Amino acid sequence: MSEQNTAPVLEIQGLTKRYGIKPVLKGIDLTLSGGKIVGLLGPNGVGKTTLIKIISGLLTPSEGSVTVAGRPIGAESKALVSYLPERTYLADWMRVGDAVELFADFYADFDPNRAMEMLERLHVNPEERFKTLSKGTREKVQLVLVMSRKALLYVLDEPIGGVDPAARDYILSTILTNYNENGTILISTHLISDVESVLDEVVFLKDGQIFLHDTVDHIREEQGKSVDGLFREVFQC
Amino acid sequence: MAWSFTSDAPIYAQAARVIKLRILKGDYPPGGTVPSVRDLAQEAAVNPNTMQRALSLLESEGLLTTQRTAGRRVTEEQERITHLRREMAETVIEECRSRLTELGYTAEDIRRIWKEEFQ
Numbered sequence: 001m002s003e004q005n006t007a008p009v010l011e012i013q014g015l016t017k018r019y020g021i022k023p024v025l026k027g028i029d030l031t032l033s034g035g036k037i038v039g040l041l042g043p044n045g046v047g048k049t050t051l052i053k054i055i056s057g058l059l060t061p062s063e064g065s066v067t068v069a070g071r072p073i074g075a076e077s078k079a080l081v082s083y084l085p086e087r088t089y090l091a092d093w094m095r096v097g098d099a100v101e102l103f104a105d106f107y108a109d110f111d112p113n114r115a116m117e118m119l120e121r122l123h124v125n126p127e128e129r130f131k132t133l134s135k136g137t138r139e140k141v142q143l144v145l146v147m148s149r150k151a152l153l154y155v156l157d158e159p160i161g162g163v164d165p166a167a168r169d170y171i172l173s174t175i176l177t178n179y180n181e182n183g184t185i186l187i188s189t190h191l192i193s194d195v196e197s198v199l200d201e202v203v204f205l206k207d208g209q210i211f212l213h214d215t216v217d218h219i220r221e222e223q224g225k226s227v228d229g230l231f232r233e234v235f236q237c
Numbered sequence: 238m239a240w241s242f243t244s245d246a247p248i249y250a251q252a253a254r255v256i257k258l259r260i261l262k263g264d265y266p267p268g269g270t271v272p273s274v275r276d277l278a279q280e281a282a283v284n285p286n287t288m289q290r291a292l293s294l295l296e297s298e299g300l301l302t303t304q305r306t307a308g309r310r311v312t313e314e315q316e317r318i319t320h321l322r323r324e325m326a327e328t329v330i331e332e333c334r335s336r337l338t339e340l341g342y343t344a345e346d347i348r349r350i351w352k353e354e355f356q
Contacts, residue, residue, distance in 0.1 A: 037284050169239070169282070176279060197239070197248050197283045217247040217287070226244030 007070030009034050009153050009184045010055065015064035017050055024050050026208035028064070032184050034152075037175070037198055039227070040188040042205035043235050048188040049086060051205070052157045055186070056083040068153055079108065082151035086158045088138050090130050096141055097126030103145050115148035118174065136163040143171055147178040154185040160194060172198055193228040202227050204234060239282030252281055253291035260300055260311050261322040268313040271301065 008031045015028040024047040032038055040048050053059040054066060057073045068077040090099050096119065103110045119126060122140055130138060143159055159175070160168045168191075175185060176198055189195055196216060204212040211234065219227055242251045256277070259265050271292075272280070278288040292309060295301045299317055301309050312318065337347050 035286070037286075172282060173279065176282065176285070197242055197281070197287070200284050200286050217249055217290070220245070220247040224245055229244055 007067070008032060009069060010186070011065075011067045011070075012055075013065050015051075015054065015066060016062050017047070017054065017059065018062045023062075024208055025054075028208075028210055030203065030210060030213065032153075032186065032201075034182045034184055036200045037185045037187065039192070039195055039199040039202040040186055040205065041190065041192060041202055041227075041231060043190065046205045047208055048205060049157055052083070052155050052186070052188055055153070055155055056081055058083075080152040082107075082146050082149040082154045084143060084146040084154070084156040084159055086161065088130075088142050090138075090142065092131040093129060095127055095129050096124055096133075099130075099141070099145060100126065103148070107149050109150040110145075111148050111150065115144055118144045118148065122170075136167045139163055140167060140170060140174075143174060147174060150183075152183055154183060156185065156187045158189055159187060160189060160191055168194055192231050193226070196227050199227075204231070206234065240280075248283055249287045249290040249294065252277075252283055252288060253294045255281070256291060257295060257298075257300060257321070257325075260295075261318060261325060265311050267311050267315050267318060269311050270307070271309045271311060273308060 010030065010032040012028055012030040015025055015030075016023060017025040028051070040051070042048055050059060054061055054073070055068070057078050060073075066073050068080050071077045071080070094102075100112055100115050100119075103115070104112045116126065119141065122137070122144070124133070124137060124141060130141075133141065139159070139162065143156075146154065146156070156175075160171050163171065172195065175187075187195060187199075199216050201213065201215050202219070203210060216227055219225075219230060223230055225233075240252065240255055242248050256265075256271070260271075265271050271277075274285050274288050274292065277292075278285040281288065292301060296303060296309075298321070299314075300312055300321065302312055303309050334347060337350070342350070
């Protein structure tokens, strides 16, 4: 962290995002420091994916500023951010090995050896085409690609959404093993009880605003209940 | 196999308890090394920062010591371990006693049950 020593990994100020006239995010302020695993939690439709897409540079804010290690969102920030979208975007006809090459071409911080090693452990043959992989395996391959970058900020949009519990364990352990001391991981999910023990901090999004930003242990100490329990209370229908 | 945690207490405190039990039981013998933060975090499926905090807690209790280069070791003071083990036994017995009291047993009953169970 020599170059970006003082700037927080992520700094968001007064971020508002409107789709047409409909506001989704209403004045968000959020600062994340390095070396943390942070859960981005909130009910469906609250704007988690919108926020993640703004951080990744796929959507532009209506108002406010977002910086990654002090750099505004753009080519420079994208070099530091590794993004796992909710849906896979890798083409069906591609071979797994092609995707590894694609990532190696695109990202200077991508480590193809690490990716190959992780794929081998998953028993995925690089010659296989995505078409022939199950949904769960495809998601795991995509996570492997994203985690094989040595990024400063990883933003994972619902990484454990559509997979079975065993695959979930694999994914969480992949995240933990590849945890880079200076890097920060932002994970959006609504499967809180599954990820709670791997998180340092949680951010609750509610009505387009940040309702709560605290550490998991502090919540448990203060409230005497798990983050999952608190979530159910806060977002009770 | 990830460790299981209850929802009513901080995770670091629960992780610390698991490691403490291993030390008191002798799985990690006095003066021996304990696995690294990363390895323990991996085994427990918890965040490394959480595991770090759990180990710091045990350091402050004097069960673990850190050498600058050699990582963490279990204390060599057998006495301290014996003492904490006994303390934990008392906590367990106290819990047992208070739950039996909840069930309406008197001290006399509890003594009788205890004897019968451990014949």
